[in-house]
Amino acid sequence: MxxxxxxxxxxxxxxxxxxxxxxxxxxxxxxxxxxxxxxxxxxxxxxxxxxxxxxxxxxxxxxxxxxxxxxxxxxxxxxxxxxGHDPQWFAQYVDLEARAEMIRIFEAQVIPGLLQTEEYAYALLTVGTTRDPDRILHDRLQRQTLLNRDPAPFMTVLLSQNVLEWPIGSPEIMKAQLARLLEMAEQRNVAIRVVPRTWETGAYAGLDGSFSLMSADDYGEVAYAISPETGRLVSAPSDVRSYAVRYDLIGAKALPEAPSKDLIREAMERIP
Structure with missing residues (x-):
């Protein structure tokens, strides 16, 4: 040993x-x-x-x-x-994220942190109760560098249509943010799909909240449930499987990649 x-x-x-x-x-x-x-x-x-x-x-x-x-x-x-609650959950999550070989994200409310522009992230951080937005912004932008490493993790992202349309910061900030999504969607290691807000979609598993799944050879697979200020790291295999099933159920409601990009472009065009 x-x-x-x-x-x-x-x-x-x-x-x-x-x-x-x-x-x-x-x-x-x-x-x-x-x-x-x-x-x-x-x-x-x-x-x-x-x-x-x-x-x-x-x-x-x-x-x-x-x-x-x-x-x-x-x-x-x-x-x-x-x-129980563990105050170190987020720190552990960031460490696992940095080592991940595959990342799966579902986001119901805002653009995921790994895909946020600096301006969009700052607009989010300055409207809540965050004590040190500048430090958290720096850390968030640093986390994004993992998508450029060699080899980079493969990341699939499912977004609610609400994410594209909720106004954050200013029209210019939102347009730039949606443009970033389209840019990232062209990378070979990133796939972005949107769950449309339609009667056909209706109630779906994503309404329970945002979460992510990460996996790597050295730690298997874990889930992270997102909540205000902090979140919950889930590592018990049976619980992680329930998140994986939920992710697949949400994915079944999402548009394919090309129509998803079209929906992102349409959201950009509607911004004044």
């Missing part, structure tokens, strides 16, 4: 779970392979769990509890960690 320093158990409940899992494994003189045999995964996966890269899931926790006779300790830890 790697000799990385254990997670700081004071950070959050997930880090406490990772810390205590490693502690008990070492106390029992078990190797990563030994623990992997218990939770039916590789030694490398055990290392990722103990280093906080991926989360212990409910089935794995239950198997550890049965084997080590912990009285359900790890199952309870995972349960409480999954339902």
């Amino acid at each position: 790697a000799t990385n320093a254990p997670r700081d158990p004071k950070n959050n409940l997930w880090d406490f779970t990772a810390y205590y899992l490693r502690y008990l494994r070492v106390q029992k003189s078990l190797s990563g392979d030994d623990l992997g045999a218990i939770i039916k995964c590789s030694k490398a996966t055990v290392s990722r769990i103990e280093n906080g890269i991926i989360k212990l899931d409910g089935k794995q926790a239950a198997q550890i509890d049965r084997t080590w006779k912990t009285g359900g300790l790890f199952g309870l830890l995972v349960w409480y960690a999954a339902i």
Whole structure:
């Protein structure tokens, strides 16, 4: 097993779970392979769990509890960690986003941060309760550089038609922002589709709110549910699958790429 320093158990409940899992494994003189045999995964996966890269899931926790006779300790830890709020969720999300090989985004209200122009982003940041909009703007623009790395992640974006039409900043800012969308839609690693606001679309899964899915070889797949000020990072496989299903249901309502671009152009033309 790697000799990385254990997670700081004071950070959050997930880090406490990772810390205590490693502690008990070492106390029992078990190797990563030994623990992997218990939770039916590789030694490398055990290392990722103990280093906080991926989360212990409910089935794995239950198997550890049965084997080590912990009285359900790890199952309870995972349960409480999954339902609790973690102030570090957004920081973890940004780190996972930077390492992602595939990103899927659904946005119901505004242009996603990775596709925002500087002016559009600043207009959003200065109307809320953000304490340091200049710093957050800088960080947001820095995040966008991941789309230009080599190799760049493949990103698919589903947008509600409302996103194209809600006036942000000024007519000039909105026109420039929609032009940025069209420009990004021409990149080989970016696909943008729009969910039309029609009676045929009607009520659909996207009305529950915005979210994103990210995946990479070193951490699998995670979801991030967006909410004011912060959000919720979801890593339990069963919960992530529910977001993936929701994304596919929204995608079934979206226009293909070419008609989506036409809708974006039409929205630009309607701006005075």
